[in-house]
Amino acid sequence: xxxxxxxxxxxxxxxxxxxxxxxxxxxxxxxxxxxxxxxxxxxxxxxxxxxxxxxxxxxxxxxxxxxxxxxxxxxxxxxxxxxxxxxxxxxxxxxxxxxxxxxxxxxxxxxxxxxxxxxxxxxxxxxxxxxxxxxxxxxxxxxxxxxxxxxxxxxxxxxxxxxxxxxxxxxxxxxxxxxxxxxxxxxxxxxxxxxxxxxxxxxxxxxxxxxxxxxxxxxxxxxxxxxxxxxxxxxxxxxxxxxxxxxxxxxxxxxxxxxxxxxxxxxxxxxxxxxxxxxxxxxxxxxxxxxxxxxxxxxxxxxxxxxxxxxxxxxxxxxxxxxxxxxxxxxxxxxxxxxxxxxxxxxxxxxxxxxxxxxxxxxxxxxxxxx
Ligand SMILES: [Fe+2]
Numbered sequence: 001x002x003x004x005x006x007x008x009x010x011x012x013x014x015x016x017x018x019x020x021x022x023x024x025x026x027x028x029x030x031x032x033x034x035x036x037x038x039x040x041x042x043x044x045x046x047x048x049x050x051x052x053x054x055x056x057x058x059x060x061x062x063x064x065x066x067x068x069x070x071x072x073x074x075x076x077x078x079x080x081x082x083x084x085x086x087x088x089x090x091x092x093x094x095x096x097x098x099x100x101x102x103x104x105x106x107x108x109x110x111x112x113x114x115x116x117x118x119x120x121x122x123x124x125x126x127x128x129x130x131x132x133x134x135x136x137x138x139x140x141x142x143x144x145x146x147x148x149x150x151x152x153x154x155x156x157x158x159x160x161x162x163x164x165x166x167x168x169x170x171x172x173x174x175x176x177x178x179x180x181x182x183x184x185x186x187x188x189x190x191x192x193x194x195x196x197x198x199x200x201x202x203x204x205x206x207x208x209x210x211x212x213x214x215x216x217x218x219x220x221x222x223x224x225x226x227x228x229x230x231x232x233x234x235x236x237x238x239x240x241x242x243x244x245x246x247x248x249x250x251x252x253x254x255x256x257x258x259x260x261x262x263x264x265x266x267x268x269x270x271x272x273x274x275x276x277x278x279x280x281x282x283x284x285x286x287x288x289x290x291x292x293x294x295x296x297x298x299x300x301x302x303x304x305x306x307x308x309x310x311x312x313x314x315x316x317x318x319x320x321x322x323x324x325x326x327x328x329x330x331x332x333x334x335x336x337x338x339x340x341x342x343x344x345x346x347x348x349x350x351x352x353x354x355x356x357x358x359x360x361x362x363x364x365x366x367x368x369x370x371x
Contacts (some may be wrong), residue, residue, distance in 0.1 A: 007123055008049075012042035012056040012069055015083065018110075026110030031119065039065035043072045046080075053081040053119045057108075058088075066291065079130065081122045085110050094333045143190045150193050154205045156284045159333025160275075165189040167274045167318075167326065172267065174314050181238070185267040188242030192275060195226025195243075206285045220255045223247055238267070246271045249306045261308075269308040273299070273315050276306075278364040282330035289330065292323045 009031050013019050015342040026033045036042035037058050044317070046054065046069070054073045058066040097105035103122050106115060112221045147161035168189040172182045196202065199222060204215045211219065219311050227240045243261065245268030252260030254272075264272070278297065280290045290298070296319060303312040319326070 006030050007052040007119065008032045008034070009119060010034050010036060010042060010045050010051045010054045010056075012036040012039065012054070012066070014038065014057065015059040018057075018108075021117060021270070022110060022112050026116055026119070029116040031116065039069050041173050042069045046073050046076050051080050052123050053083060055083045055085060055115065055119065057085045059076045072100060074101045079126070081119070081126045083115075083118060083122060083323045118144055128344075139187075143187065146194065147190055153197050153202055154193070156205075156282065158336065159330060160278055160282065161190045163195070163278050163326070163329055163333070164192065164275050166321075167278070168267075168270055170318060170322075171270045171274060171311065171314055174318065175266065175270075177267065181267055184238040185242060185270065187236075187239045188246070188267065189271055189274070191226065191230060191239065192243050193222060193226065194229060195222035195224065198225050198229055210248065220247070220271055224256050230341060236240045238265075241265060242268045242271050245269075246275055248272065250308045251305050256304075264308075264313075266308075269311050273307050277315070277319075277326070278330065281327050289327075292319070293328045295327075298321070325350070 004051040005355060009026060011019060011023055011026065011033055012035075013022075014037055016037060019037060023033050023035050034045055036045055038261070042054075042056065051073075054069065054077075058064060058068045060066060066084065070084070072078050073082055080246075082100075082102040084097045084100065084105040085108055086097070086105055088264035097103075104118055104124070106118060117196045143161075143165070147159075151158050165186045168185050169182055172185050177185070180345060196205070199218055200214070201218050204211055204219045222248060223244050226243045230236055230240050230243065242265065244256065245264050248257065248259040248264045248268065248271070249272070250261060250264070252258050277295060277299070280295050281292070283289045299307065299312055299316060303309045
Protein backbone atom coordinates (compact mmCIF):
# COMPACT_ATOMS: atom_id res chain seq x y z
CA UNK A 1 0.00 0.00 0.00
CA UNK A 2 3.00 2.20 -0.60
CA UNK A 3 2.18 5.59 -2.05
CA UNK A 4 -1.48 5.36 -1.03
CA UNK A 5 -2.98 7.44 1.81
CA UNK A 6 -2.41 6.09 5.34
CA UNK A 7 -4.86 3.45 6.51
CA UNK A 8 -7.54 4.88 8.75
CA UNK A 9 -7.98 2.81 11.89
CA UNK A 10 -10.45 3.02 14.76
CA UNK A 11 -9.01 1.67 17.99
CA UNK A 12 -11.54 0.98 20.76
CA UNK A 13 -10.70 -0.06 24.32
CA UNK A 14 -11.87 1.03 27.75
CA UNK A 15 -8.32 0.95 29.14
CA UNK A 16 -6.88 4.38 28.47
CA UNK A 17 -3.29 3.18 28.88
CA UNK A 18 -3.81 0.50 26.19
CA UNK A 19 -5.31 3.09 23.87
CA UNK A 20 -2.44 5.50 24.41
CA UNK A 21 0.32 2.93 23.91
CA UNK A 22 -1.20 1.19 20.88
CA UNK A 23 -2.42 4.46 19.37
CA UNK A 24 1.04 6.05 19.58
CA UNK A 25 2.69 3.00 18.07
CA UNK A 26 0.21 2.65 15.19
CA UNK A 27 0.59 6.37 14.45
CA UNK A 28 4.36 5.92 14.44
CA UNK A 29 3.86 3.03 11.97
CA UNK A 30 2.16 5.45 9.59
CA UNK A 31 -1.48 4.72 10.33
CA UNK A 32 -4.17 7.36 10.79
CA UNK A 33 -5.61 6.41 14.18
CA UNK A 34 -8.83 7.45 15.93
CA UNK A 35 -9.25 6.39 19.58
CA UNK A 36 -12.50 5.52 21.37
CA UNK A 37 -12.73 4.61 25.04
CA UNK A 38 -16.45 3.71 25.06
CA UNK A 39 -18.53 1.63 22.71
CA UNK A 40 -20.86 4.61 22.19
CA UNK A 41 -17.93 6.75 21.03
CA UNK A 42 -16.72 4.00 18.76
CA UNK A 43 -20.11 3.51 17.09
CA UNK A 44 -20.49 7.27 16.64
CA UNK A 45 -17.07 7.38 14.95
CA UNK A 46 -18.05 4.58 12.58
CA UNK A 47 -21.31 6.36 11.76
CA UNK A 48 -19.45 9.60 11.09
CA UNK A 49 -16.81 8.33 8.64
CA UNK A 50 -15.45 5.15 7.05
CA UNK A 51 -12.42 3.30 8.39
CA UNK A 52 -10.14 0.80 6.72
CA UNK A 53 -10.02 -1.18 9.95
CA UNK A 54 -11.79 -1.27 13.29
CA UNK A 55 -9.85 -2.84 16.16
CA UNK A 56 -11.76 -3.37 19.37
CA UNK A 57 -11.48 -4.98 22.75
CA UNK A 58 -14.25 -7.46 23.46
CA UNK A 59 -15.06 -6.47 27.02
CA UNK A 60 -15.86 -2.90 28.05
CA UNK A 61 -16.36 -2.41 31.76
CA UNK A 62 -17.30 -6.05 32.22
CA UNK A 63 -19.82 -6.26 29.36
CA UNK A 64 -19.40 -7.50 25.79
CA UNK A 65 -19.82 -4.13 24.15
CA UNK A 66 -16.99 -4.84 21.72
CA UNK A 67 -19.38 -7.13 19.88
CA UNK A 68 -21.82 -4.24 19.49
CA UNK A 69 -19.09 -2.14 17.91
CA UNK A 70 -18.31 -4.90 15.43
CA UNK A 71 -22.00 -5.50 14.69
CA UNK A 72 -22.52 -1.80 14.03
CA UNK A 73 -19.43 -1.67 11.82
CA UNK A 74 -20.56 -4.68 9.79
CA UNK A 75 -23.93 -3.06 9.27
CA UNK A 76 -22.77 0.51 8.53
CA UNK A 77 -19.45 -0.16 6.82
CA UNK A 78 -19.46 -3.74 5.49
CA UNK A 79 -16.10 -3.29 3.69
CA UNK A 80 -14.28 -2.40 6.89
CA UNK A 81 -11.81 -4.94 8.25
CA UNK A 82 -12.70 -5.88 11.84
CA UNK A 83 -10.11 -7.16 14.32
CA UNK A 84 -10.68 -8.27 17.86
CA UNK A 85 -8.44 -7.88 20.90
CA UNK A 86 -9.21 -10.45 23.53
CA UNK A 87 -7.92 -11.93 26.72
CA UNK A 88 -9.47 -15.30 25.95
CA UNK A 89 -7.30 -18.33 25.26
CA UNK A 90 -6.60 -19.23 21.67
CA UNK A 91 -9.47 -21.50 20.56
CA UNK A 92 -12.23 -19.59 22.33
CA UNK A 93 -10.83 -16.35 20.95
CA UNK A 94 -10.89 -17.64 17.38
CA UNK A 95 -14.44 -18.89 17.73
CA UNK A 96 -15.52 -15.64 19.29
CA UNK A 97 -13.84 -13.60 16.57
CA UNK A 98 -15.64 -15.54 13.84
CA UNK A 99 -18.96 -15.25 15.65
CA UNK A 100 -18.80 -11.48 15.75
CA UNK A 101 -17.52 -11.11 12.22
CA UNK A 102 -13.87 -10.25 12.89
CA UNK A 103 -11.33 -11.47 10.33
CA UNK A 104 -8.66 -12.03 12.98
CA UNK A 105 -7.95 -11.64 16.66
CA UNK A 106 -5.00 -10.70 18.84
CA UNK A 107 -4.55 -11.90 22.35
CA UNK A 108 -4.01 -9.25 25.01
CA UNK A 109 -1.59 -7.79 25.88
CA UNK A 110 -1.30 -6.89 22.21
CA UNK A 111 2.11 -6.32 20.70
CA UNK A 112 1.86 -2.95 18.86
CA UNK A 113 4.13 -4.01 15.99
CA UNK A 114 2.14 -7.21 15.50
CA UNK A 115 -1.08 -5.22 15.56
CA UNK A 116 0.21 -2.84 12.87
CA UNK A 117 1.33 -5.73 10.66
CA UNK A 118 -1.96 -7.57 11.18
CA UNK A 119 -3.97 -4.51 10.17
CA UNK A 120 -1.87 -3.98 7.03
CA UNK A 121 -2.19 -7.62 6.00
CA UNK A 122 -5.90 -7.88 6.71
CA UNK A 123 -6.69 -4.70 4.75
CA UNK A 124 -4.51 -5.83 1.85
CA UNK A 125 -6.28 -9.21 1.72
CA UNK A 126 -9.68 -7.59 2.00
CA UNK A 127 -8.94 -5.27 -0.91
CA UNK A 128 -7.66 -8.12 -3.06
CA UNK A 129 -10.72 -10.26 -2.37
CA UNK A 130 -13.12 -7.43 -3.18
CA UNK A 131 -11.47 -6.54 -6.49
CA UNK A 132 -13.15 -7.74 -9.64
CA UNK A 133 -11.37 -10.71 -11.17
CA UNK A 134 -9.79 -9.53 -14.45
CA UNK A 135 -11.01 -11.48 -17.47
CA UNK A 136 -7.51 -12.65 -18.38
CA UNK A 137 -6.94 -13.95 -14.86
CA UNK A 138 -10.20 -15.85 -15.10
CA UNK A 139 -9.12 -17.41 -18.41
CA UNK A 140 -5.74 -18.34 -16.94
CA UNK A 141 -7.30 -19.89 -13.85
CA UNK A 142 -9.79 -21.96 -15.84
CA UNK A 143 -7.12 -22.93 -18.38
CA UNK A 144 -4.95 -24.13 -15.53
CA UNK A 145 -7.79 -26.28 -14.23
CA UNK A 146 -8.32 -27.86 -17.66
CA UNK A 147 -4.58 -28.52 -18.01
CA UNK A 148 -4.42 -30.07 -14.55
CA UNK A 149 -7.40 -32.30 -15.35
CA UNK A 150 -5.61 -33.64 -18.43
CA UNK A 151 -2.42 -34.14 -16.44
CA UNK A 152 -4.42 -36.08 -13.90
CA UNK A 153 -4.96 -38.89 -16.42
CA UNK A 154 -1.56 -38.46 -18.09
CA UNK A 155 1.00 -37.27 -15.54
CA UNK A 156 3.79 -37.29 -18.14
CA UNK A 157 2.12 -34.29 -19.73
CA UNK A 158 2.82 -32.09 -16.68
CA UNK A 159 3.07 -28.55 -18.03
CA UNK A 160 2.56 -29.72 -21.64
CA UNK A 161 -0.59 -27.67 -22.17
CA UNK A 162 0.89 -24.44 -20.80
CA UNK A 163 4.13 -24.85 -22.74
CA UNK A 164 2.22 -25.62 -25.94
CA UNK A 165 0.09 -22.55 -25.35
CA UNK A 166 3.13 -20.32 -24.87
CA UNK A 167 5.00 -21.57 -27.95
CA UNK A 168 1.87 -21.52 -30.13
CA UNK A 169 1.33 -17.89 -29.18
CA UNK A 170 4.89 -17.01 -30.18
CA UNK A 171 4.61 -18.76 -33.54
CA UNK A 172 1.20 -17.18 -34.20
CA UNK A 173 2.55 -13.73 -33.37
CA UNK A 174 5.43 -14.33 -35.75
CA UNK A 175 2.85 -15.01 -38.47
CA UNK A 176 1.01 -11.81 -37.51
CA UNK A 177 -2.24 -13.60 -36.71
CA UNK A 178 -4.89 -11.38 -35.15
CA UNK A 179 -5.39 -11.20 -31.38
CA UNK A 180 -8.68 -13.09 -31.34
CA UNK A 181 -7.29 -15.95 -33.40
CA UNK A 182 -4.28 -16.15 -31.11
CA UNK A 183 -6.52 -16.30 -28.05
CA UNK A 184 -8.54 -19.12 -29.60
CA UNK A 185 -5.33 -20.92 -30.49
CA UNK A 186 -4.08 -20.54 -26.91
CA UNK A 187 -7.25 -22.15 -25.59
CA UNK A 188 -6.98 -24.88 -28.23
CA UNK A 189 -3.39 -25.49 -27.13
CA UNK A 190 -4.45 -25.88 -23.52
CA UNK A 191 -7.37 -28.15 -24.37
CA UNK A 192 -5.95 -30.14 -27.29
CA UNK A 193 -5.79 -33.43 -25.34
CA UNK A 194 -8.96 -32.78 -23.35
CA UNK A 195 -10.57 -35.84 -24.95
CA UNK A 196 -8.11 -38.14 -23.18
CA UNK A 197 -10.01 -37.60 -19.96
CA UNK A 198 -13.10 -39.26 -21.41
CA UNK A 199 -11.59 -42.28 -23.16
CA UNK A 200 -12.69 -45.70 -21.95
CA UNK A 201 -9.22 -47.25 -21.87
CA UNK A 202 -6.22 -45.12 -20.92
CA UNK A 203 -3.79 -48.03 -20.86
CA UNK A 204 -2.00 -46.70 -23.95
CA UNK A 205 -0.82 -43.67 -22.00
CA UNK A 206 1.53 -45.72 -19.87
CA UNK A 207 2.21 -48.68 -22.14
CA UNK A 208 5.84 -49.37 -22.99
CA UNK A 209 5.46 -51.65 -25.94
CA UNK A 210 3.73 -51.29 -29.32
CA UNK A 211 0.04 -50.54 -29.29
CA UNK A 212 -2.44 -53.09 -30.52
CA UNK A 213 -4.77 -51.97 -33.32
CA UNK A 214 -7.57 -51.63 -30.75
CA UNK A 215 -5.42 -49.45 -28.50
CA UNK A 216 -4.41 -47.29 -31.43
CA UNK A 217 -8.06 -46.83 -32.43
CA UNK A 218 -8.90 -45.85 -28.86
CA UNK A 219 -6.04 -43.38 -28.72
CA UNK A 220 -7.05 -41.80 -32.02
CA UNK A 221 -10.51 -41.05 -30.70
CA UNK A 222 -9.26 -38.30 -28.41
CA UNK A 223 -9.41 -35.28 -30.77
CA UNK A 224 -13.08 -35.90 -31.61
CA UNK A 225 -14.03 -36.89 -28.08
CA UNK A 226 -12.39 -33.69 -26.87
CA UNK A 227 -14.33 -31.67 -29.42
CA UNK A 228 -17.62 -33.25 -28.36
CA UNK A 229 -16.92 -32.65 -24.70
CA UNK A 230 -15.91 -29.04 -25.22
CA UNK A 231 -19.46 -28.50 -26.42
CA UNK A 232 -21.13 -26.24 -28.90
CA UNK A 233 -20.68 -22.82 -27.34
CA UNK A 234 -20.33 -20.40 -30.29
CA UNK A 235 -17.30 -18.76 -28.64
CA UNK A 236 -15.51 -22.11 -28.63
CA UNK A 237 -16.15 -22.99 -32.27
CA UNK A 238 -12.64 -22.24 -33.47
CA UNK A 239 -11.09 -23.69 -30.31
CA UNK A 240 -12.92 -26.94 -31.04
CA UNK A 241 -11.69 -26.84 -34.63
CA UNK A 242 -8.04 -26.59 -33.54
CA UNK A 243 -8.51 -29.42 -31.05
CA UNK A 244 -9.91 -31.63 -33.83
CA UNK A 245 -7.03 -30.73 -36.13
CA UNK A 246 -4.10 -31.25 -33.82
CA UNK A 247 -3.19 -34.72 -35.13
CA UNK A 248 -3.87 -34.05 -38.78
CA UNK A 249 -0.88 -34.05 -41.13
CA UNK A 250 0.10 -31.82 -44.01
CA UNK A 251 0.33 -34.90 -46.30
CA UNK A 252 -3.16 -36.09 -45.39
CA UNK A 253 -2.06 -39.12 -43.37
CA UNK A 254 -3.16 -37.82 -39.99
CA UNK A 255 -6.37 -38.30 -38.05
CA UNK A 256 -9.31 -38.08 -37.49
CA UNK A 257 -10.31 -36.74 -40.95
CA UNK A 258 -7.09 -37.14 -42.96
CA UNK A 259 -7.23 -33.45 -43.81
CA UNK A 260 -4.52 -32.37 -46.21
CA UNK A 261 -2.47 -29.16 -46.63
CA UNK A 262 -4.48 -25.98 -46.25
CA UNK A 263 -7.60 -27.93 -45.40
CA UNK A 264 -6.05 -27.71 -41.95
CA UNK A 265 -6.38 -24.18 -40.56
CA UNK A 266 -3.18 -22.24 -40.01
CA UNK A 267 -3.65 -22.15 -36.20
CA UNK A 268 -4.31 -25.89 -36.38
CA UNK A 269 -1.08 -26.38 -38.36
CA UNK A 270 0.82 -24.36 -35.77
CA UNK A 271 -0.61 -26.49 -32.98
CA UNK A 272 0.38 -29.70 -34.85
CA UNK A 273 4.04 -28.63 -34.94
CA UNK A 274 4.32 -27.13 -31.49
CA UNK A 275 2.54 -29.94 -29.73
CA UNK A 276 4.78 -32.55 -31.35
CA UNK A 277 7.89 -30.54 -30.45
CA UNK A 278 6.97 -30.49 -26.79
CA UNK A 279 6.04 -34.15 -26.82
CA UNK A 280 9.28 -35.25 -28.49
CA UNK A 281 11.42 -33.29 -26.07
CA UNK A 282 9.57 -34.69 -23.06
CA UNK A 283 9.99 -38.15 -21.63
CA UNK A 284 6.92 -40.30 -21.99
CA UNK A 285 6.28 -43.82 -20.80
CA UNK A 286 7.26 -45.20 -24.21
CA UNK A 287 10.28 -43.05 -25.05
CA UNK A 288 12.95 -40.80 -23.64
CA UNK A 289 13.30 -37.09 -24.25
CA UNK A 290 14.86 -36.27 -27.61
CA UNK A 291 17.84 -33.98 -27.91
CA UNK A 292 17.37 -30.61 -29.57
CA UNK A 293 19.46 -31.56 -32.61
CA UNK A 294 17.55 -34.78 -33.20
CA UNK A 295 14.30 -32.89 -32.91
CA UNK A 296 15.46 -30.24 -35.38
CA UNK A 297 16.64 -32.94 -37.83
CA UNK A 298 13.30 -34.63 -37.48
CA UNK A 299 11.30 -31.48 -38.18
CA UNK A 300 13.47 -30.68 -41.19
CA UNK A 301 12.86 -34.17 -42.56
CA UNK A 302 9.11 -33.82 -41.98
CA UNK A 303 8.66 -30.42 -43.61
CA UNK A 304 6.09 -30.90 -46.37
CA UNK A 305 5.32 -34.39 -45.08
CA UNK A 306 3.83 -34.33 -41.58
CA UNK A 307 4.06 -30.58 -41.20
CA UNK A 308 3.39 -27.41 -43.19
CA UNK A 309 6.70 -26.05 -44.57
CA UNK A 310 5.97 -22.43 -43.64
CA UNK A 311 5.22 -23.36 -40.04
CA UNK A 312 8.37 -25.47 -39.85
CA UNK A 313 10.49 -22.59 -41.21
CA UNK A 314 9.15 -20.21 -38.59
CA UNK A 315 9.36 -22.73 -35.80
CA UNK A 316 12.95 -23.69 -36.56
CA UNK A 317 13.85 -20.00 -36.56
CA UNK A 318 12.33 -19.65 -33.09
CA UNK A 319 14.19 -22.77 -31.97
CA UNK A 320 17.50 -21.11 -32.84
CA UNK A 321 16.71 -18.55 -30.12
CA UNK A 322 14.61 -20.49 -27.61
CA UNK A 323 15.50 -24.12 -28.33
CA UNK A 324 17.73 -24.77 -25.32
CA UNK A 325 15.31 -23.06 -22.94
CA UNK A 326 12.33 -24.95 -24.36
CA UNK A 327 14.23 -28.21 -24.19
CA UNK A 328 14.76 -27.82 -20.45
CA UNK A 329 11.22 -26.65 -19.66
CA UNK A 330 9.54 -30.09 -19.53
CA UNK A 331 12.14 -31.38 -17.11
CA UNK A 332 11.41 -28.56 -14.72
CA UNK A 333 7.68 -29.29 -14.96
CA UNK A 334 8.21 -33.04 -14.54
CA UNK A 335 10.45 -32.37 -11.57
CA UNK A 336 7.76 -30.19 -10.04
CA UNK A 337 5.31 -33.06 -10.57
CA UNK A 338 7.78 -35.47 -8.92
CA UNK A 339 8.30 -37.45 -12.13
CA UNK A 340 11.89 -36.64 -12.98
CA UNK A 341 14.39 -39.37 -12.24
CA UNK A 342 18.18 -39.02 -12.56
CA UNK A 343 18.44 -41.88 -15.04
CA UNK A 344 16.58 -39.98 -17.70
CA UNK A 345 18.81 -36.93 -17.77
CA UNK A 346 20.37 -36.84 -21.19
CA UNK A 347 18.40 -39.85 -22.37
CA UNK A 348 17.59 -39.57 -26.04
CA UNK A 349 16.11 -41.85 -28.58
CA UNK A 350 16.14 -41.47 -32.34
CA UNK A 351 12.99 -41.15 -34.42
CA UNK A 352 11.66 -44.44 -35.65
CA UNK A 353 11.97 -44.97 -39.37
CA UNK A 354 8.74 -44.00 -41.08
CA UNK A 355 6.92 -43.44 -37.83
CA UNK A 356 4.25 -40.83 -37.54
CA UNK A 357 5.73 -38.13 -35.32
CA UNK A 358 2.88 -38.59 -32.95
CA UNK A 359 3.25 -37.44 -29.39
CA UNK A 360 0.90 -40.13 -28.41
CA UNK A 361 2.22 -43.60 -27.80
CA UNK A 362 3.04 -44.85 -31.27
CA UNK A 363 5.03 -47.98 -32.07
CA UNK A 364 7.15 -47.82 -29.00
CA UNK A 365 10.77 -48.35 -28.27
CA UNK A 366 11.92 -49.81 -25.02
CA UNK A 367 11.48 -47.15 -22.41
CA UNK A 368 14.51 -46.37 -20.28
CA UNK A 369 12.45 -45.26 -17.30
CA UNK A 370 9.02 -45.68 -15.86
CA UNK A 371 7.24 -43.72 -13.18
FE1 LIG B 1 -3.18 -35.37 -28.79
